[in-house]
Amino acid sequence: MVRFSFVKRAVAGMLVLVPLAAPAQAHFNGAKALEYTRQFVAIGPRWPTSQGHVKAEEFLRNQFRHDQLEEDVFTANTPIGAVPLRNFIVRFPGKKDGVIVLATHYETNYPLRNINFVGANDGGSTTGLLIAIADQLRAQTASGKKLDGYSVWLLFDDGEEAFQSWTDSDSTYGTKHLAARWGRDGTLGKIKAFILADMIGDKDLDIQRESQSTDWLVAVVRQAVKKFGYDRYFFKKDEAVSDDHLPFVRRGVPSIDIIDLDYGPNNSYHHTAQDTMDKISAKSLTIDGDVFMETIRLIGQR
Numbered sequence: 001m002v003r004f005s006f007v008k009r010a011v012a013g014m015l016v017l018v019p020l021a022a023p024a025q026a027h028f029n030g031a032k033a034l035e036y037t038r039q040f041v042a043i044g045p046r047w048p049t050s051q052g053h054v055k056a057e058e059f060l061r062n063q064f065r066h067d068q069l070e071e072d073v074f075t076a077n078t079p080i081g082a083v084p085l086r087n088f089i090v091r092f093p094g095k096k097d098g099v100i101v102l103a104t105h106y107e108t109n110y111p112l113r114n115i116n117f118v119g120a121n122d123g124g125s126t127t128g129l130l131i132a133i134a135d136q137l138r139a140q141t142a143s144g145k146k147l148d149g150y151s152v153w154l155l156f157d158d159g160e161e162a163f164q165s166w167t168d169s170d171s172t173y174g175t176k177h178l179a180a181r182w183g184r185d186g187t188l189g190k191i192k193a194f195i196l197a198d199m200i201g202d203k204d205l206d207i208q209r210e211s212q213s214t215d216w217l218v219a220v221v222r223q224a225v226k227k228f229g230y231d232r233y234f235f236k237k238d239e240a241v242s243d244d245h246l247p248f249v250r251r252g253v254p255s256i257d258i259i260d261l262d263y264g265p266n267n268s269y270h271h272t273a274q275d276t277m278d279k280i281s282a283k284s285l286t287i288d289g290d291v292f293m294e295t296i297r298l299i300g301q302r
């Protein structure tokens, strides 16, 4: 049911009913997500082994200092040798038995270390988005309460980017490590959905339907999109994208990559020094946050 508010206004002696906007729907705080992004990106480049990476780690540690935070430290064998990497996992407990993982990578690209690549959209925007989502989950679990549906784990993974050039072996180090570890210890069996956010701060938001993603999960996200009338921003194009969801897809975990891989004219902002704060928006992060929170709610009802 759609309800309108009316005001009475006299026009030329007649009483006219003028519809105002529908009552404000509670929207996600994209401005706050943008502000977190701004603070995080201000650190500068944060490629693995750099001082910026250490500062990025400190930033995340500080954000989640009162939460259930796990730091997953490991060493990756990369084309530049052994590199220490670190995933951050923040857990918010739910009433239902099972877990929804929301993930983003947070580091910047090592091969771009000499061009002041700050990854405002690529790694930055989704880190800000997940920090703002954490604010909501924290409020919902205050003083020992539990989320209505499944537990939600936020994953800030490291080493998504290639160290040389993208191949299956030179990429997604953090998620490959974690999917393997969670396979060994039985955690994977508890994961109801793995939802990846990548490059969706773009002012010009057009999220692809990533074709290796799990069909029912795509359908749930589509349902969330419809609730807000966001159809024009989602799934206009099908595209297969290699990304952090694949280590989970390969292990049979229902997974989706929510990605906008069309960034700037002819994709000219992607992996260039142009990936800066002025290219992303609070509006896009509001859209993302609305859809993510509703998707979590819908999965909890399944």
Ligand SMILES: [Zn+2]
Binding pocket: 109, 122, 161, 271
């Ligand atoms: Zn990238």
